[in-house]
Amino acid sequence: MKLIGKGTHTKAYLRDDGKVQLHSNDPVKEVMALGWFPSCELFPIIELIDTGVYEMDYYPYHSSLKNNLEPEQWQLYQDLRHLYHSVVNTKNPQDMYAYLHNHFDKLLDKRIVLLLQEALLACSNYSTAIIFEISPRNVKVNNGKLILLDCFYLPKEWNPELYNN
Numbered sequence: 001m002k003l004i005g006k007g008t009h010t011k012a013y014l015r016d017d018g019k020v021q022l023h024s025n026d027p028v029k030e031v032m033a034l035g036w037f038p039s040c041e042l043f044p045i046i047e048l049i050d051t052g053v054y055e056m057d058y059y060p061y062h063s064s065l066k067n068n069l070e071p072e073q074w075q076l077y078q079d080l081r082h083l084y085h086s087v088v089n090t091k092n093p094q095d096m097y098a099y100l101h102n103h104f105d106k107l108l109d110k111r112i113v114l115l116l117q118e119a120l121l122a123c124s125n126y127s128t129a130i131i132f133e134i135s136p137r138n139v140k141v142n143n144g145k146l147i148l149l150d151c152f153y154l155p156k157e158w159n160p161e162l163y164n165n
Contacts, residue, residue: 007150014058022046022054027126028152029054036122038115041145059140059147070144077146079107080134093129093155100132119152127154 001021005012010024022029031037033048047055062068065077083103097120104116116132123130131153138150 010150018058020056020058021049022056023052024054025052026150027154028123028150031122031125036125038118038122040115041142042112042115042148043119044140044147044149057142059142059149062141065136065139065141065146068141068144069146073141073144073146076109076112077134077139080151083107084132084134095128096130097124097128100130123152123154129155131155 001013001015003011004014004020009026010022010029013021013023015021029046030048032043032046033054037043039045044056044059049055066074069077083106086103100120101117104113104120107113107116120130120132132151133153134148134151138148140147140149
């Protein structure tokens with residue numbers, strides 16, 4: 001297997017059969033693999049293979065999101081980027097769930113709002129200290145559609161120092 005990506009808590013390997021195998025201790029990957037995320041085109045399907053080992057489809061790199069996304073998908077990406085830049089950290093990370101839930105409500109596409117809020121609710125099974133981050137490195141394109149890979153993360157799991165008083 002070829003290493004194709006490495007983050008703080010996940011390593012991604014491209015297998016010979018074209019699938020991606022993830023080795024991860026990221027709780028959001030587990031949430032997705034357990035089927036708690038909405039089943040839709042916005043999120044990848046992640047399957048649990050073994051403890052800390054997951055499988056998903058491979059989405060190739062595109063040098064330009066704008067040139068590869070359908071126009072309404074590019075607009076969604078722009079809207080989510082704007083939302084991301086308008087979200088500020090609260091003094092209490094546990095307040096982030098409510099803060100994000102309310103900010104998602106500002107999106108025009110109410111179907112997308114419900115999908116994002118359902119994903120947020122799924123993450124809250126681990127913590128309500130949830131961050132939403134969107135950038136070219138954590139999204140992919142599949143047949144002109146936007147795929148959100150690692151847009152949700154839990155700072156309590158990744159940044160314990162945020163909880164020291």
